[in-house]
Amino acid sequence: MNSSMISKIEKSKRYEREPDRIKFQALAVTFTGENDVHQVSLQDGAWHCNCGYFPHTGICSHVMALQGLLGAMLTPDARYGPPPAALPAMDDTAQSFAAGVG
Ligand SMILES: [Zn+2]
Numbered sequence: 001m002n003s004s005m006i007s008k009i010e011k012s013k014r015y016e017r018e019p020d021r022i023k024f025q026a027l028a029v030t031f032t033g034e035n036d037v038h039q040v041s042l043q044d045g046a047w048h049c050n051c052g053y054f055p056h057t058g059i060c061s062h063v064m065a066l067q068g069l070l071g072a073m074l075t076p077d078a079r080y081g082p083p084p085a086a087l088p089a090m091d092d093t094a095q096s097f098a099a100g101v102g
Pocket of ligand 1: 038049050051052053054060061062063
């Protein structure tokens with residue numbers, strides 16, 4: 001292996017430890033929930049999930065889980081979602097996620 005390739009590999013390993021360099025612009029996943037498999041997507045900072053809860057609130061446990069997993073690799077809009085005032089009353093778990101604590 002030549003030195004150029006070795007330096008690229010070393011740089012990639014450093015990048016792997018610096019996830020805030022990466023921002024997802026779009027994403028599409030299947031999410032195996034407890035009751036069903038859901039289609040979750042992110043486009044231009046807006047999430048969508050085909051579960052029954054999401055259309056009523058614009059947020060759901062599947063999106064919140066991805067927000068927690070991807071963290072620094074999401075733009076602020078995608079990471080925190082709509083402002084809390086736009087959401088209906090949340091339970092303690094949802095509030096922890098919204099505050100970035102969870
Ligand atoms: Zn969902």
